[in-house]
Amino acid sequence: AQSVTQLGSHVSVSEGALVLLRCNYSSSVPPYLFWYVQYPNQGLQLLLKYTTGATLVKGINGFEAEFKKSETSFHLTKPSAHMSDAAEYFCAVSDNNQGGKLIFGQGTELSVKP
């Protein structure tokens, strides 16, 4: 069975500081990995995804993530936080079979201080 663990339910950074949101996964098959963002009272928006190929994936809004198979990790980073980045972030894994089910982590709420 697949699973995702996001380390830290709340992360707080200062505006302009590095954003690092941690995600570790468990999968018995090569995983497809996703990061989604959810702004208050809204649905989920795809930030980026890894399927195959290049392990460093760039997404929208300046975010990127690196797939590290040896560490079973897919951490999300952004060099310089902006106030508008404050939201909840979800990491998810799929094996792209069995109906392509996405299994989500519990989420990390990012706060950005001025």
Add this chain to the structure above:
Amino acid sequence: NAGVTQTPKFRVLKTGQSMTLLCAQDMNHEYMYWYRQDPGMGLRLIHYSVGEGTTAKGEVPDGYNVSRLKKQNFLLGLESAAPSQTSVYFCASRSGRGRDFGPGTRLTVT
């Protein structure tokens, strides 16, 4: 196109009442999913469908039923609502990008 839409947006039920949540997509996607979101638990898959006329159980299917009579619609039913089903419900369909999510339905069961 309208993407993934959900109706209603909000609903309050009393324990024991029934209701149906409707998810519709106009992108001709085969795969559709129902999730529930609860604080600190992320999104958990309730049921999913890989095509018209097919459904399957997800992680937390108990207390819910689904139907996919038409490709564009995926219905989630609660036959006898319980307070534990108070949640935000999201529908999604599978695209080349990943998963397209609807705006959510906030359900409160009193």
